[in-house]
Every structure is written in structure tokens, then in C-alpha cells.
Amino acid sequence: MSDTSKGFIKETDEAFQSAWHASKGGDAKWDAVMLSYGAEPLPQADREKLLNSEMKINRGAFPIELRRVFEKIAGKYPNDSKNFDMDAKVLEYYQKIKPFSGLGDIFKNASTGTAKYSQGFQKAKHHTYKCKNCGAPRLEEMQYDDCMFCGSKLFEPA
Numbered sequence: 001m002s003d004t005s006k007g008f009i010k011e012t013d014e015a016f017q018s019a020w021h022a023s024k025g026g027d028a029k030w031d032a033v034m035l036s037y038g039a040e041p042l043p044q045a046d047r048e049k050l051l052n053s054e055m056k057i058n059r060g061a062f063p064i065e066l067r068r069v070f071e072k073i074a075g076k077y078p079n080d081s082k083n084f085d086m087d088a089k090v091l092e093y094y095q096k097i098k099p100f101s102g103l104g105d106i107f108k109n110a111s112t113g114t115a116k117y118s119q120g121f122q123k124a125k126h127h128t129y130k131c132k133n134c135g136a137p138r139l140e141e142m143q144y145d146d147c148m149f150c151g152s153k154l155f156e157p158a
């Protein structure tokens, strides 16, 4: 492995860890990491919007912010980042910060009744677009092309 690929792996790994160790929704230390890369932290209003969205997280910075840092690191190591699967890595990160769901949710819902459980599904169907990477609903009243939560492209480029 060349020194530069080691550098790329080390830096992306460190960014991943910093984001993961940040408080829920990010903190000053994480902001400093972002700024050290010249990556732009989300405006406070967007962070609050995401905190109140249905994309629940237990800890850590928002995936879209980690993506922004990854993009800067990729820019530093253009050769080593060629095969870097940005969406997959961001999704891997999201899996680590989201609350345990799956079986836990099913049991919780089972105890409050199946009616409520199926209602949840009905409600989910009303969203026209969902991010194919992380599943975040696209807020229809807003115009944007990238997922607000993970930063993935919502539409294939025309």
C-alpha cells in the first residue's frame, strides 16, 4: 500500500471517528474538524430541522457533514479516492448513529397494538420521494437535489 493510500484511509477513518464521537447533531469539536478541512458545517436552523425530522439519530454528527469532510479528503487524495464508495461509507456511518430499530421497533409497536403499526406504514407511503441511500423522505415543499440528511444525490443527473 502506498503512503498516500494510507493517508487517505487514515484521514477518512479519523473523520468517521470524530463524527461518531460528536454529540448528537454535532458539537464545537466536530465543527473544528470540519473547518480544519474547509468543509462547511450545517446552519443551526438545518441542524434543528434534522433533529426534529423522522431521521432519528442517537449520537454523532449528521451524515451529510461527514460526507462534506470526506469530499475534502477525497480532493486531497484524488487517486486513492477513485474507488471510494461515498454513499456506502456515509450509509455505514448512519447505521452506527441511528437508534436500534428492526426487532426492537416491532416489539414496541406490538405492545401498543398493530393498528398503530400499520398506521406508521401508511404514513410512510405518503412521501413521494425517498433518498435511495438512507431512506430519508424528501420534503416536498422544499427544492433541493441532494438528500438533506446524508447528502446523496436524490435524482440521477439528466
Ligand SMILES: [Zn+2]
Residues within 6 Å of the ligand: 131, 132, 133, 134, 135, 136, 147, 148, 149, 150, 151, 152
Ligand atoms: Zn439520504
